[in-house]
Amino acid sequence: xxxxxxxxxxxxxxxxxxxLGTGADADVRxxxxxxxxxxxxxxxxxxxxxxxxxxxxxxxxxxxxxLVDPTPLMHGDKVEIDGQALYYSDDTKSGATQQMSASAIxxxxxxxxxxxxATAATGGRLVSLVDGKxxxxxxxxxxxxxxxxxGVVVAQNEVSRKHAEILPGPDGYVLTDFSANGxxxxxTRVTQEQRLSRADVIRVGTEEFRFYADPSPAMRxxxxxxxxxxxxxxxxxxxxxxxxxAAAASVAPAAAAKPAASSAPAPLAxxxxxxxxxxxxxxxxxxxxxxxIGRGAHNDVPIADDSVSDTHAKxxxxxxxxxxxxxxxxxxxxxxxxxxxxxxxxxxxPDVRVGGVKMIFRAQDASGDAARSTRAIASVDxxxxxxxxxxxxxxxxxxxxxxxxxxxxxxGGWVWLVVALAVITVVALLMLNR
Numbered sequence: 001x002x003x004x005x006x007x008x009x010x011x012x013x014x015x016x017x018x019x020l021g022t023g024a025d026a027d028v029r030x031x032x033x034x035x036x037x038x039x040x041x042x043x044x045x046x047x048x049x050x051x052x053x054x055x056x057x058x059x060x061x062x063x064x065x066x067l068v069d070p071t072p073l074m075h076g077d078k079v080e081i082d083g084q085a086l087y088y089s090d091d092t093k094s095g096a097t098q099q100m101s102a103s104a105i106x107x108x109x110x111x112x113x114x115x116x117x118a119t120a121a122t123g124g125r126l127v128s129l130v131d132g133k134x135x136x137x138x139x140x141x142x143x144x145x146x147x148x149x150x151g152v153v154v155a156q157n158e159v160s161r162k163h164a165e166i167l168p169g170p171d172g173y174v175l176t177d178f179s180a181n182g183x184x185x186x187x188t189r190v191t192q193e194q195r196l197s198r199a200d201v202i203r204v205g206t207e208e209f210r211f212y213a214d215p216s217p218a219m220r221x222x223x224x225x226x227x228x229x230x231x232x233x234x235x236x237x238x239x240x241x242x243x244x245x246a247a248a249a250s251v252a253p254a255a256a257a258k259p260a261a262s263s264a265p266a267p268l269a270x271x272x273x274x275x276x277x278x279x280x281x282x283x284x285x286x287x288x289x290x291x292x293i294g295r296g297a298h299n300d301v302p303i304a305d306d307s308v309s310d311t312h313a314k315x316x317x318x319x320x321x322x323x324x325x326x327x328x329x330x331x332x333x334x335x336x337x338x339x340x341x342x343x344x345x346x347x348x349x350p351d352v353r354v355g356g357v358k359m360i361f362r363a364q365d366a367s368g369d370a371a372r373s374t375r376a377i378a379s380v381d382x383x384x385x386x387x388x389x390x391x392x393x394x395x396x397x398x399x400x401x402x403x404x405x406x407x408x409x410x411x412g413g414w415v416w417l418v419v420a421l422a423v424i425t426v427v428a429l430l431m432l433n434r
Contacts, residue, residue: 002049004028004042004079005087013049018042020081021054030084039081040067047090048328049073058082063208064130069341074330076186076201077129078208117197117306121168123214123277126152127356130207132332132339134358136276137213141167144204145179156205163204164190166211171195173213175202198306199356210331212307212356214277268317271301271352271359284359289317292327293354307331307355322346322363331355 002013004020011018011028019027021038030039039058043050052070053060060067061080073079075090124137135142135152142151145163154163160179167174176193177183183190184203196202200211267285271293274280284301291300294311301315309329316323325343326333334353335344346352352361 002044002047002073002088002090005089006030006084010089013042013044015044015046018044019054020079020086021058022082028086030081030086040079042073043070049088049090050328051079065339071339071341072326072328072330072332076208117199118216119172119196119198119213120216121170121172121213123212123275123279124166124168124173125212125275125356126166126202126209127212128207128209129201132334132337134353135209137166137168137173139168141165144183144202144209152204152209154204154207156207159205164202166196169195172197172216173211179204181205210307210356214279215306267364269315269322269361269363271361273357273359274351275356275358286315291315303354303357305355305357308357309355312354317363320345322361324352324361329355 004011004013004018006028018041019025019038020030020040020042021028021036022030023036023038026038037058038054040054040060041052043052050070050072051060051062051067053067058081062071062073063078064080073088075088077088079086079088124142126135126137126142127133128135137151143162143165144150144152144154145161146153146155146157146159147161150162158181160181163177163179164183165176165178167176173196174193175183175185175190175196177190185194185196185200187201187203196211196213198212198215202209202211265287267287268289269286271284271286273282284303286301288300291314292311293299293301293303293308293313293315295303295305295308296310299311303312309331311327312329313333314325314327316325323343323345324333324335324340326340332339332355334340334351335346336350337353346361346363349360349362352359
């Protein structure tokens, strides 16, 4: 059940609206010296929550960003209202604690499998929950701290010059704490070092960053490693009979493969991954004018990444161009580094990010000239495959074209038929007159 935490108190969020504010009509009251009344409203549907501003004018921030439009809340998000910090939690994301004896843990150890959130030592990146900025983690690691030379600079007094470091290791990425005030992962202080998992939230000072990396090789499956183009390819046609195959090969061996290549429609647009790692350069063709993007296999653009919601975003082509809109995703949709809440037109070749997957969008030429030329080639190939006899093209044409003698032969046959009918008629009349 989703909930709001305030000063170590937890307030369950019921389905519908929950009002946050300072007045008596607020469901979750906040001690404040500002204007009394309802400051923000959280709308809950199932396990999805969206926060929007109320009308009393109080400043509301989500992860340090001023709340302007309705914004989906995700587990661990921080909401600030008039200087008071509230935290959104979802028990479906946080899991449950179960007490077990040491012997039971030892018995289970041989049966353990890698966590679904385990990572490889490639593709590491940090995404700021304050401004959405992304920091790639190089092979040499990245430092976080107050020093201007740090890979991730957090300019706060309580942050050490070299506060923490993240390095790739044999089993993924490891975070090491060098600070006096501590580093927190998912709200728990790190004791010296900790191996990171996908979607972990790292807090340095008051700023938070979400960690992503490529999945662990042990968790990859053959189905997940298929490219989108291979998964979306239509089933191949049944093999022709041996005789037909031989005839086709004897007439036009090079042209026989061309119609198969043109069976799939040309893509209307291309989404190409730009994140560092093994998936960099992977392309997702968009073949329909209204395409859904998400982790689920039912989407037109299926992206197998934990940071992507089951149905994440919608891509639509209109008369004046392409538009991208978020459909209530957990980790948000970004265009040009800015999170979108409604829809955004895609001009040129913009950077697009869904969850932690960064891509570049390129619209393709929609004039249709290529499709027409493909159909013309296919029709020529089929005409070449029709003759069943081998030989030069001139012999086939001569066999099928009418000759000059054919019309004369046809007329002579009709003349003889008329003469025969006349003779029969005369004989019949003579017999009747006798």
